[in-house]
Amino acid sequence: MTEPPEVSEEEFRRTCDFLYRRSGMLFTEGKRYYVQRRIAERMAALKIAAFTTYFAFLRSDADGEIEKFINAFTVNETYFYREEHQLRCLSSDLLNERVGSKRPGQALRIWSVPCSTGEEPYSIGMWLLENWPDVDAQDIEILGSDIDTECVNAARRGEFGLRALMRLTPDLVAKYFVPSGKERWRIVDDLRQSVQFTKVNLIDSAETRRHGVFDVIFCRNVLIYFDDTSRRLAAENLFECLAPGGFICLGHTESMSRISPLFEVRRFADAIVYQRPQGGARD
Amino acid sequence: MPLVRRPSLPSESPAAPAGSITEGTSEQRWAAARAAAAQPDGVALLAKALSQERDPLVLEAIFTGLAAAATAESAAAVVPFIRSEEARLRAGALDALRAMPEASRPHIGSLLADPDADVRLLSCELVRGLPEAEANRLLIDLLDGETDKNVVAAAVEVLAEIGRPEALPVLVLCSQRFVGEPFLAFSIKVATDRIGDP
Amino acid sequence: MTEPSGKRILVIDDANLVRRFYRDALEHAGFQVDEALNGVEALEKVLGAAYDLIVVDVNMPQMDGFTFLETLRRQAPPVSSLPALVISTEAAAHDAAAARAAGANFYLVKPVGQELLVEHVSIMCGLPT
Numbered sequence: 001m002t003e004p005p006e007v008s009e010e011e012f013r014r015t016c017d018f019l020y021r022r023s024g025m026l027f028t029e030g031k032r033y034y035v036q037r038r039i040a041e042r043m044a045a046l047k048i049a050a051f052t053t054y055f056a057f058l059r060s061d062a063d064g065e066i067e068k069f070i071n072a073f074t075v076n077e078t079y080f081y082r083e084e085h086q087l088r089c090l091s092s093d094l095l096n097e098r099v100g101s102k103r104p105g106q107a108l109r110i111w112s113v114p115c116s117t118g119e120e121p122y123s124i125g126m127w128l129l130e131n132w133p134d135v136d137a138q139d140i141e142i143l144g145s146d147i148d149t150e151c152v153n154a155a156r157r158g159e160f161g162l163r164a165l166m167r168l169t170p171d172l173v174a175k176y177f178v179p180s181g182k183e184r185w186r187i188v189d190d191l192r193q194s195v196q197f198t199k200v201n202l203i204d205s206a207e208t209r210r211h212g213v214f215d216v217i218f219c220r221n222v223l224i225y226f227d228d229t230s231r232r233l234a235a236e237n238l239f240e241c242l243a244p245g246g247f248i249c250l251g252h253t254e255s256m257s258r259i260s261p262l263f264e265v266r267r268f269a270d271a272i273v274y275q276r277p278q279g280g281a282r283d
Numbered sequence: 284m285p286l287v288r289r290p291s292l293p294s295e296s297p298a299a300p301a302g303s304i305t306e307g308t309s310e311q312r313w314a315a316a317r318a319a320a321a322q323p324d325g326v327a328l329l330a331k332a333l334s335q336e337r338d339p340l341v342l343e344a345i346f347t348g349l350a351a352a353a354t355a356e357s358a359a360a361v362v363p364f365i366r367s368e369e370a371r372l373r374a375g376a377l378d379a380l381r382a383m384p385e386a387s388r389p390h391i392g393s394l395l396a397d398p399d400a401d402v403r404l405l406s407c408e409l410v411r412g413l414p415e416a417e418a419n420r421l422l423i424d425l426l427d428g429e430t431d432k433n434v435v436a437a438a439v440e441v442l443a444e445i446g447r448p449e450a451l452p453v454l455v456l457c458s459q460r461f462v463g464e465p466f467l468a469f470s471i472k473v474a475t476d477r478i479g480d481p
Numbered sequence: 482m483t484e485p486s487g488k489r490i491l492v493i494d495d496a497n498l499v500r501r502f503y504r505d506a507l508e509h510a511g512f513q514v515d516e517a518l519n520g521v522e523a524l525e526k527v528l529g530a531a532y533d534l535i536v537v538d539v540n541m542p543q544m545d546g547f548t549f550l551e552t553l554r555r556q557a558p559p560v561s562s563l564p565a566l567v568i569s570t571e572a573a574a575h576d577a578a579a580a581r582a583a584g585a586n587f588y589l590v591k592p593v594g595q596e597l598l599v600e601h602v603s604i605m606c607g608l609p610t
Contacts, residue, residue, distance in 0.1 A: 014477070017497050018444065020518060021411075052477075056415065059445065107287055125286055139287045194286035205317065228382035232347040236317065257521030261544045262343055264552075265521065267528040339548070370545035370579070378542050404570060405540060433570040433591050440496045466592040470498045 007036040011051045015039055018059065023224040024231070025070060026255040038072050067225060073253055078119040080126070080160075081167040083220070086249045087123065089270035090216060091132040094247050098215040099138060101245055107139035109214045111241065113200060114222050115144030118155030119164055121195045122187055124218070126176050129191075143211060145200035155197045158187035203230045208237040215243055220251035223259050235260035242276040249273050304332035309341055316344040326352050330360035339371060346379040353383035362390050366402050377405055384412045395421060400431040407437035411444065419447045426453045432461060436470055443474040451478060483511035488606045489531065491515050493523040493549070494538040494568075503536060506595035507602060520544025524552060527560050533606050536598075537585075539569035539576065550583040564605050568593055 012035055016027045027035050039054065042065070048054045058065050081087065090110075098108055112121040121144030128135050146152050162183050165173055177185035186192075200207050202222065217238055223231050238248060239262045248263065249271065250256060256263055256274045263274035304315040316332060319325040329348045336342050349357040364376035380387040387409055394406035403425065410418045422438045429435050435457055442450050454471050461467045490512050492503045504514045515530070517523035519541040527535070535553075539546040546567060554561050567585040569576060580588045587601060603610045 010477070013497070014444065026522070059415070129286070136285045138285070140285065141287045191286070193288050228378075229347075229351050229353070232343075232382060233351060236344060236347055240317075255522055255525065257517075257519055257525065257543055259543075260343070261521060261548075262340060265524045265528060267525070272525055272529070370539050370547045370576075373540060374542060374545040374548075377540075381542075401570065408542075436498075436592060437496070440498050443498055464592060465594040466499075466502050469502050473498055473501070 007039045007051065011039065011055075012036050014055060015058070018055075019066075019070065020255075022066060023070060024255060024257075024259045025073065025224050025253045026257070027073075027253065031073075031253070034073070038069060041072075042069055070224060078116045079164045079166055080119050080123045082119065082123070083252060084167070085270045086218070086273075087127040088131075089249070089268050089273065090124070091128060092270065093268040094216050094273065095128075095132060095134070095138075098243075098246065099134065101243070102138075105139070107141045108216075109141045109143070109212065111211065111214045111217045112142070112144045113202065113217065113219055114146040114148075115151070115155055115197065116146060117151050117160075118144055118158060118187075118195070118197065119160070120144065120218060120220075121155070121197075122158065122176075122191060125191050125195055126172065130172070142195045143198065143214075144195055145198045145211065147199065147201050149199050152197045152199050155195075156192075158192045160185055160187075202234040202237060205233070205237050205240070208241050211241060213243050213246075214241055215246050217242060217246070217248045219248055221254065223250070224254055231259055235262055239263070239276055244276055245278045246276050247273045248275075304328055304341075304345070305335055309338045312336065312338065312341045313344050316341055316348055320348045320351055326354060326357045326360065329357070333360060333364065342372070342375055346375045347382075350379040350382035353386045355386060355389070358383055358386035358390060362387075362394070365394065365405050366397075366399060373405060377408060380409055381412060384409075388413065391421065395425050400434050403429070403431070403434045404437045407434070407441050410438075411441045415445050415447060418445050419450050422446075423450055423453045426450075426457055429457075430460075432464055432467060435461065436467060439467070439470040439474050443470070443477055446474055446478040448478060451475060454478075483509070485513070486511040486603075486606065486608055488533040488608070489513045489515070490534050490536060490602060490606075491517060491523060491526055491532045492536045493517045493520070493541070493546070494536075495519055495541045496538070499538070502595075503598060506598050509595075510599040510603070512602065512606075520546065520549030520552070523549055527553065527563065528556070531559075532563060534602060535563055535565045536602065537565055537567055539567060539580070547579055547583040550580075550585060554584040566601055566605060568598075 012032055015035060019025050043054045058069060095108060110124055112124060115121050121142050125142050128140060144155055159180055165185060176188055176191055178188060180186035202208060219238060223234055226234060242248060264277050266273050266275050302311050302315050304312055304319060319328045329345050333345050336345060349361055361376050361379045364372045367373050391406060391409050395403055397403055410421050422442055426435060426438050454475050458468060458471045490507055492500050492514055494500050495518050500516045507514045515526060517526050521544045537546045537549060550565055564586045566587045567580045568589045568591055570591045577588050587605060589601060600610050
C-alpha cells in the first residue's frame with residue numbers, strides 16, 4: 001500500500017479558502033486532519049502526485065470533483081437524532097421564543113428540507129414529544145420536503161434499517177417504532193401521520209411558497225452544493241418561508257456567511273442559528 | 284399525540300400581483316423585485332430600481348434578480364455600482380457579478396483598465412472566476428503597468444490561488460517596483476512560492 | 482516572540498494573504514488572533530468569544546465592513562462596544578467619514594506594515610508601546 005501524499009498546512013489553507021468561496025463550507029482548524037486526509041485520498045484516487053495539479057483539477061470542478069470532495073463531509077447517509085445539539089436548541093430556545101409571537105390556537109410550523117428519507121422530520125417529532133415541556137400545550141406541524149420523489153415516498157412509508165437507529169436508546173425505539181421484517185423498523189402510525197411529506201425544489205419560489213410560513217426551518221447540507229445564483233434564490237425563498245423572527249438551522253460545516261446577508265446570526269447555548277429579522281428591513 | 288395531523292398543505296394565498304419595485308413599503312418592493320425576473324421587461328425594471336433602492340433586503344433581491352437573469356443587459360446594469368461610494372452597494376454589485384460569470388466576462392477587461400484604482404482593485408476578484416489561462420493573462424497585463432500598491436496586492440492575492448509559472452516574471456518586476464512595502468513583499472513571496480512549488 | 486499580551490484580536494478581511502500578514506505580525510507581538518472572512522462570519526465569531534479589538538476591512542463579500550460595524554453596534558453590551566480598527570484601501574474622505582459614522586474607533590489606509598499595525602493595535606488595547 002502506498003502512503004497517501006503529505007498535505008502541508010499551506011495546501012490545507014488554500015483548499016479551505018477555495019471551498020469556502022465556492023460552497024460556503026467553512027472548515028475550521030478542528031477539521032484540519034479530515035480535510036488533509038480527504039485531499040490525500042482524492043489525490044490517491046485520481047493518481048495525482050502534485051497538490052498543484054489536484055488543486056487545479058478541483059478548481060475546474062472537472063468531473064464533479066467539488067461535490068466528490070465535499071460529500072465526505074456531509075455524509076449522505078442520515079440517521080435519527082443526527083446533530084442532536086440543534087434539536088436541543090430547538091426545544092430549549094427556539095420554540096420558546098417563537099411561542100410568544102403566536103395567536104392562541106395558531107400552530108408552530110417546522111420544516112425539514114431537504115428531508116431525505118424522513119429521519120430528520122421524524123426525529124424532530126420524537127425529540128419534541130420527549131423533550132419539550134410545552135409539547136402538549138401547543139399545536140405543532142412538522143413538514144418534510146425533498147426534491148427527490150423517491151425519498152419523499154420512502155419517508156412517507158417510514159421504514160428504517162438498523163443503521164438509522166444507531167443513536168436511539170432502546171426505550172425510544174420501543175416507543176416510536178414497530179418491527180417490520182428482518183432488521184427493519186417502522187415509525188408508529190401516530191407519529192407517521194403527524195409528519196407530512198412533499199416534493200419541493202428550493203430554487204423554485206412558486207413551489208416553496210405553497211408550503212406556507214414556518215417558525216423554524218432545518219436546511220442542512222444542501223445550499224453548499226448550489227452555484228452562487230441558485231444559493232441566492234434558495235436563500236430568498238427560505239427567507240420568505242420564515243415568519244419574521246423565525247429561525248433557520250444549517251449543517252455543522254455550513255456558514256450563512258457565504259450564503260446570504262439576509263439573516264441575522266443568533267448564538268444560543270447549543271447552536272448557532274440564523275434568524276429572519278423582525279422588521280421588514282435590516283435597518 | 285399532540286403533534287398536529289394535517290392531510291394537506293394549508294391553502295396559501297397566491298402571491299399578490301407584483302406592484303412596482305420602486306413604490307410602496309419595503310415588503311411590497313421586495314415582492315415586486317422577486318417577481319420581476321419572470322416579467323419580459325424584468326431586467327429593465329430591476330436596473331431602474333437598483334439606482335433608487337436604499338433598503339438592504341430589497342437591494343439583495345434586486346441584485347439576485349439581475350444575477351439570475353445573467354444577460355448582457357443585467358451585467359451592464361450592475362457594473363456601474365462597483366464604483367458606488369457606498370461599501371454596501373460595491374459589495375452587492377461584486378457578489379452579483381460573481382454570480383453571473385459568463386455575463387460579467389466581457390466587462391472584466393475594461394474594468395481592469397479603469398482609471399479608478401478602486402475599480403481595478405475590486406475587479407481582480409472577478410478574474411478569480413475565469414479559466415486559469417485567461418485569468419493569468421489578464422492579471423499579468425494588469426501588473427505589468429500597475430502603480431497602485433493596493434491593486435497590485437489584490438492581483439497578487441488572486442495569483443496566489445490560480446497563478447501559473449508565466450506570472451513569475453511580472454511578480455519579480457512588482458517586487459522591484461515596490462521595494463520597502465512589507466505587505467507586498469510578503470504577498471509576492473507567498474504567491475511566488477506557491478507557483479514555483481509544483 | 483514577545484510575551485503574550487493576553488489580548489485577543491479578530492481580523493476580518495476576505496483576502497487570505499492580508500489575514501495571514503496581520504496574523505503573523507500580531508501573533509509575533511504577543512496577541513492571540515482569530516480570523517473571519519466577511520462581516521457575517523465575524524458576527525458569528527464575536528457573539529461566541531470575547532475579543533479586545535476588531536481589525537476590519539471595508540470591501541468584503543456578503544457583508545461589507547461598515548454594515549458589519551453598524552450591526553455590531555446594535556448588539557447587546559459588551560459586544561456592542563468592541564473597539565474597531567478599520568483598515569481600508571480608500572483614502573477618500575467619504576470612507577473615513579463613513580467609517581466614523583459606522584462606529585469605527587480608528588482608521589488606517591492600506592497597505593499597512595507590521596510596525597504600524599502592531600503600534601495601533603497596542604494603543605487601542607491600552608498596552609504600552
